[in-house]
Amino acid sequence: MSKLDELIKELCPNGVEHKPLDYAFDIIAGGDVPKEFFSETRTNEFRIPILSNGIEDKSLYGWTNKAKIEKPSITISARGTIGWTSYRDYPFYPIVRLLVLTPKVKMSLKYVYHFMKSIENDYNVPKVGIPQLTKPMIQHIQIPLPPLPVQEEIARILDNFTELTAELTAELTARKKQYEYYKNKLFSEAEGIQAVTLDTIAENCDSQRKPVTSGSRENGDIPYYGASGIVDYVKDYIYDGDYLLISEDGANLIARTTPIAFSVSGKIWVNNHAHVLRFDEYATRRYVEMYLNSIDLTPYITGAAQPKLNQKNLNDIKIPLPQLPEQQRIVDILDRFDTLCNDISTGLPAEIEARQKQYEYYREKLLTFKEKMS
Template sequence: MSELEKLLEGVDMEWKALGDISEIYGGLKGKSKEDFTDGNAKYVSYKNIFYNIEVDFDKLDDVKVASGESQYEVRYGDVLFTGSSEIAIEAGMSSAVTSNSDIKVFLNSFSFGLRFNSDIEILPEFSKYLFRSHFMRKAIAKTANGVTRFNVSKKSFKKLQIPIPPIKIQKEIVRILDTFTELTTELTTELTTELTARKKQYSYYREQLLTFEENEFESLGNLAENLDSKRKPIASGLRESGVIPYYGASGIVDYVKDYIFDGDYLLISEDGANLTARKTPIAFSIGGKNWVNNHAHVLKFDTYAERRFVEYYLNSIDLTPYISGAAQPKLNKRNLNSIKIPNPSIKEKQRIVNILDKFDTLTTSISEGLPKEIDLRKKQYEYYREKLLTFPKQVN
């Protein structure tokens, strides 16, 4: 018998529609851009809700609210939701208000709030876990409609049914999940700290290994075969769906039926904000059958060591001198070919790549090393959370 089954033994579980047990209210109305500077109150933003399981009053921004202005104030016990998202499952992300505020707090206009009726016994601390559970996320996603952006339908949202276990059981579930959350957070913090240290160590050795004398450099155009002329962009509406990865400037953007390349290549971003922001690597290796559009350069090398060596080096240096355009950064073919790359012996490249590959696996691979361990901890937490929040449905 599971932990939840023991808790629920002999208990009649109530399920009620949100529209019958709560009030749904909107966010701030009639506000202009100027109202969000030097305000006299605080407001919960879209990001506050989306990224946090509970409202963090220390991270709220200011808003101007005039005396007597009719706006809903956020209260202890409310559950706040994002109204829309580009992904259906992320529309309606929730954040529970689990503490009182001494100041007035409002909700931004891109979100909506749910306030339970006074006769409904449901703990805010229980709500924060309930509405972030997978089964509730899926149920809310089904109320979202749209094509390019999904919006939660309030009418459908009100019909959603939620379980309302007795307060005693809610408290026990909260106690268990709070304890598990604390342990998971501690373990994740330890692993993240270690991962950060490993990344610093990796950066140090990468810098040491990729530092060469000026006379050891060669232009990239002389080290690789450029296959840009074979690229073929396909408009999204004309692509035939398949299993072949279709690459753009920063990675896979779609899967198509056919391919134009088959083998191991190094792709390098040709344009886009990431050339300067560098949130993701601008150089990345690919293998097998693939299709590449005109937003990524395609380079072919004779050996694995040569390709990976250039990949590591390009991702470690500042490419600003080679990038043109301000509004739309671009690394054109001519500038790409002119980038100076260290060119030690193939034996030395192999030695350096072997070392950096090990660090790369340890620090960045999701299938090996510390990132995998962190991911497993999170999945373990989610597994037990779902077990504790999966209640038997009423039999009518």
């Protein structure tokens, strides 16, 4: 029997009380910061953060010399990322996009944090005007309140899961920085580099492309590619082999939220929003793919409303290409980093996802209590 089982058997064998949130907490809505308490820059006097939504790296809206919340609390995002829950153990000043829970009774705030995380996607906020979570929407939420030792043991167990996920996430961030460092270094310092253009090392197959409107496509299992990847699956194909697709148009050429160059293999259909290049060697194709995804293409892009990388400008891009053995060496090194940083089946992202699912599974089990009948 685990320590938690022993505590439950001893302290709450017949279930636990469920109380409305406003029984256990003062629920405080964020407000405007008076001008005299506000500073855009951090100083010795103005060093208390002003927080908006619940996500740490997007929540700083300036600094104040007067904290509205001074004791540990739970914050819930009221707009934007509605429901996002954070645990705060430092003074801060919340503004209008934030709700704050400060305890009225003795309890484990970390226990409450995990409970509120478990329901952060369940708020029924009307989608009219500017959707906003308000105090009346949450004050009657029922929270199970087992005895304090039980709360603390549950918090300890769940904290272990979140700390491991945080460690893995920090490692992933470090690996990505390392990846970028080595990528830039290898592309600039490789032996025997010659500046070449794509039309001298690859065959452009754009003339075979054929766009088909969604209503005219026959459903099948052949990938139908556009500027940023697969957009559909169709019955027929126009290419069969190994190719590098490069975005020809679209906002992603500027935003770069997904790679603008991506390798594809096998039978495929491509519309006229992606260039299609064929290379003689895998190493060259992969090298060019990595290089194009690492550089700023703005000088080669035309059009403001509809960004476009036409074939002429694509061919003007200079590729610092070493000899084939050096290309292969660089690709081998960067492929290992890429797998570690981005592979959702074997790399760090896969492990982080597995730990998160494990945390959510145990969170649901540990926070489910039979309600004690009065």
